[in-house]
Amino acid sequence: MTIAVNPRQAEHPVEPIFLDRWSPRAFTGAEISPAELNSLFEAARWAPSSYNSQPWRFLYARRGTPAFETFLGLLNPFNQQWAKQAAVLIVALSARSFVRPGTSEVVASRTHSFDTGAAWANLALQASKLGWHAHGIGGFDVEKARADLKVPDDYAVEIAIAVGRQGDKTLLPESFHGGETPNSRRPISESAHEGAFPAA
Secondary structure, eight states, rough: OOOOOOOOOSEEEEEEHHOOOOOOOOOOOOOOOOOHHHHHHHHHHHHOOOOOOOEEEEEEEEEEEEEHHHHHTTBBBBHHHHTOOOSEEEEEEEEEEEEEEOOOOEEEOSHHHHHHHHHHHHHHHHHHHTOOOEEEEBBBBBHHHHHHOOOOOEEEEEEEEEOOOOOOOGGGGGGGGGOOOOOOOOOOOGGGGGGSSOOO
């Protein structure tokens, strides 16, 4: 089995885990143990959040269980082609409100999506550390997910996630092969600016 070589190069010193984490689609179909899966959720649990509100919630289905087909059916046909080999499918939610510490008042959260994004990043990095890969999926039916998974109105349906062991690209239809390699990033100079937003 040939696995893509990682061509990424950092502009500045960073821990290797940031370059090693990427989002393949070729998964072997290997099962993930409950202990390993809980390690992913444990990493997510320690993400920072506004007022420590921890708005993230994760619904999941492991491959081979009846719920897996329900979760797979939420994805668009393109994503179903490869995600069917994932070890687990996850739908991440975020609570739109919280109780401010020291009070009993429920208030709207302006940062619920941002904070849940931090939890997702932790989950993805922990997956990479354990030899798994987590692939975030925007291509799914949000309203069907809300209905089928009985998500309360006060929660935003954020993203679907497929987690699996990376396999060779030949496990995928040929049309996927070209994208089955770690991608690059724009230079820091295009993303980080001292002071005000740069003029066009």
